[in-house]
Amino acid sequence: xxxxxxxxxxxxxxxxxxxxxxxxxxxxxxxxxxxxxxxxxxxxxxxxxxxxxxxxxxxxxxxxxxxxxxxxxxxxxxxxxxxxxxxxxxxxxxxxxxxxxxxxxxxxxxx
Numbered sequence: 001x002x003x004x005x006x007x008x009x010x011x012x013x014x015x016x017x018x019x020x021x022x023x024x025x026x027x028x029x030x031x032x033x034x035x036x037x038x039x040x041x042x043x044x045x046x047x048x049x050x051x052x053x054x055x056x057x058x059x060x061x062x063x064x065x066x067x068x069x070x071x072x073x074x075x076x077x078x079x080x081x082x083x084x085x086x087x088x089x090x091x092x093x094x095x096x097x098x099x100x101x102x103x104x105x106x107x108x109x110x111x
Contacts, residue, residue: 004084004111005100007093012041013049020053025083028075030090030099032061056082062095067102075099076108 010031011019019027027050033042043059050057058078062071079086079100088096103109 004086005079006085006087007097007100008087008089009092010036010040011046011087011089013045016046016049016053016055019050019087020055022087024055024085024087026056026058026086028058028060028078028082028086028088028096030060030062030088030096032063035091058082062090062099064091064095067095067099072099072102072106073108076103076106079103080108080110 006022006024011027016027027046029043029046031040034040043061047057047059060071060075060078088100090096100109
């Protein structure tokens, strides 16, 4: 985590208010819809909650263990354009953190 980015496990539409209260301006969802079955909130539901709360929202699903260079470059474009700080999430936060670290190692992030 840095002052520009934070990582979390799955959030719910009801938790979006807490995301705003913590000062985040944007959310990147890296968890594919239905990865955990019907119990997981959909990206569409999360996007509605985020936008209603005044957050920018990006859905960039990443399959665990299958991050590609294209995924990293697409993420870097989102990261560089979104208002910060950004909360990135997936099931545990690890995928999101890995995506961020790879983009950093490739020197793709504007700081």
